[in-house]
Amino acid sequence: MEFLDVAAASKDVLVGLLMVLSLALTVIGLLSYRRTGNPKVGMVTISFILFLLKGIFLAVGLYFTDLVRVPRGFAFSFDIMLAIDVLVLLALYLALFRKGRS
C-alpha cells in the first residue's frame, strides 16, 4: 500500500475548505451589501473576494497546471499558513451566525 502523504493530503483538504468558506462569505457579504449599502460591509466583502481568488489561484495552480508546486521541505509551513487562512474564514463565518442568533 502506498504511504499516505499527510502533508500533501492536508494541503488538498485545506484548499477545498478555503474555497468553500471564502465563497460562502463572499455570497453572504454581497447579499448584505446589496441589502444595506453599507460601505464597511463592501470593504469586508472585497477581502472575502480576495480570499476566494486566492483559493481559485491555488486550485488552478496546483491541480490543473504546474504553476504552483510545493517543495517537500516547505510543505509543513505551507499547510500551517493555509490552515490559518481557513481558521480566519471559519471564525468570521461563525461570527456571522453568532450575530444572527443574538
Next chain:
Amino acid sequence: MPGMLSFYGRVPFTGQTVVLMCLLTLTMLMPIMSSSQGATVIDFGDEATDVLEDADHNGLAEYLVIKVKVNVYEPGAYILHGTIGGDHIAASHGPLVLEIGPHELELRFSGGDISLFGVTGHYRIELELYSTDSSLDPVVKEIFTSDIYRPQMFEAPQGTGRVSVSTDRDKVYVIGDPLTISVNQTYPQLTFFYTVDEGRGSTSSLTYTTLIAFDDSDSDGVWDPELDEKKYEADLTMVDWELDLDVKNGVVISLYGVVQLRLAGTTTFVAWAKVTFRLTSTLLLETYDSQKFDIDIDLWQPLDATHIAVLHTLRDDTGERSIEEGPEDGSDPVVHQLRVVNDRGGTQNTYSWTDEITVGYSSLSTGSEASTWYDIGDGVADIWFSYPLEGDVQVIHHDPTVGMDPENIPDVKPDEDFIRNSVLIMLCGLGLGILVVGATLYSRKVMTMKRKGGDT
C-alpha cells in the same frame, strides 16, 4: 414420460450427482491444467543461511555470503539475484545451468558495499530467482533476514573511487565514479555514461553488429566492399548471447555467443566461432574513468580467408552530441580515439584502442597487428576492426577502452522533491466545506423557524 420417470426413480438425486461428478472431474483436471500453464520451474528450498567470508583472516569480512537452497523442477539456466536495503547493495549469481533436483547457490555481497551502507542490525535481503528463458515462469521472490551485522565487521573499500555491481533483467552495471558501464545481457552492446547524471545526458553505446571474413586482395588489411573480397559473414545481433557474471575475483562480466558464419550472400552456414566480450572490474583504471574490455574471437575451424573483421557502432544515445576523431598523441603504439563531444566542445565519452592484438592457434601466443578504420556520421560512427588470419591463427584477442573524461563531469543538481497534488482529496475538502456551510445554514433555518413558532 415413463422412461424418464423410471430413470429418476432408479437413480435418486440425479441432478446433484451430475454436479458432483463435474466437480470431481474438475478437481482431477486442475493439477494437469496447472502443470501445463505457468508451472513452477524453480523454487526456494529450506531457509537460507548467511556466513561472513574473511579470506585474508584480518578480522574483517570481504563478503557476506548467503547460501540459498533451491529446488529445480525443470532443467535450465537460472539467475539468483539479491538486494540489501532496497537497491543499495546488489549481488547476482548466474546464469547457472541447473539440473532437476535440490541445489545450493551462493550470493556474495561485497563487504565494501556493506561497510559503506553503514547500517547495523538484521539485514532484509530480497532474493529473486528467474530463468534466462523469459517465456518460463516469472521471478520467484523470497525475503531472507540475516543475522545482526555491523558495518565495522566488513572490509572498507580501498580508495575513494569504489566499484559496485548492479543488475536488472536487461543489463549488468559496473558502477564506478565517474564511469558507469552496462553490459546488455542478451545483446552485444556496452553502454557507458557519467555515474553522477545516471546517463541522462552522457550515454553512449557500442553495439557489435557484424562479423565478416574476407580475402584481402589489395593487401591493405582493410575490407573493400567494391573489390568483392568478402567470403563469410555473420549477423551478431541474431546470435543467442549469454552472460556470465563472476564476482569472486573482482567483477568479471563475460558476454559470449556462438556465431555461425555463412557464405557471403547465401544462407549456407560453413563455420562457427565463439565471440566473447569480457569486462573485468580490476581493469578499471585507477582513476575510475576508463575501462578496458576484451574482444575474443575463437574460430572453431580454420577459415580460408586472410582477415576477419568486426563492425561496431559508437552512438551518442542523447542525440545532442557529436562524435569527433581524437588527436594523435604521438604515443607508441598509436592510440586511436573517438570522442563524443557536447555542444560546448567538451569531450565526454571516449572510445580508444591500439592496433596491437594477440593471436594464436589454440591459445593466445603471439603479437600481431589489427587494421582499423571508421566512418563518422551525425552522432554515430561505424568502426571496423580487422584481424589478420596469418598461418593457422584461430584465436584473436583485442582490448579497446571506453571512458568518460573527468574534466567534463556535468554539474547535476538533485531533483527537487515536490509534494503530490490530489484533486480527489481537494474535492473531499470542498465537500467538507459544503457540509459545514450547509449544516450551519440548516441549523439557522431551524432556529429561525423555532423562534417564529415561539412568537406565534
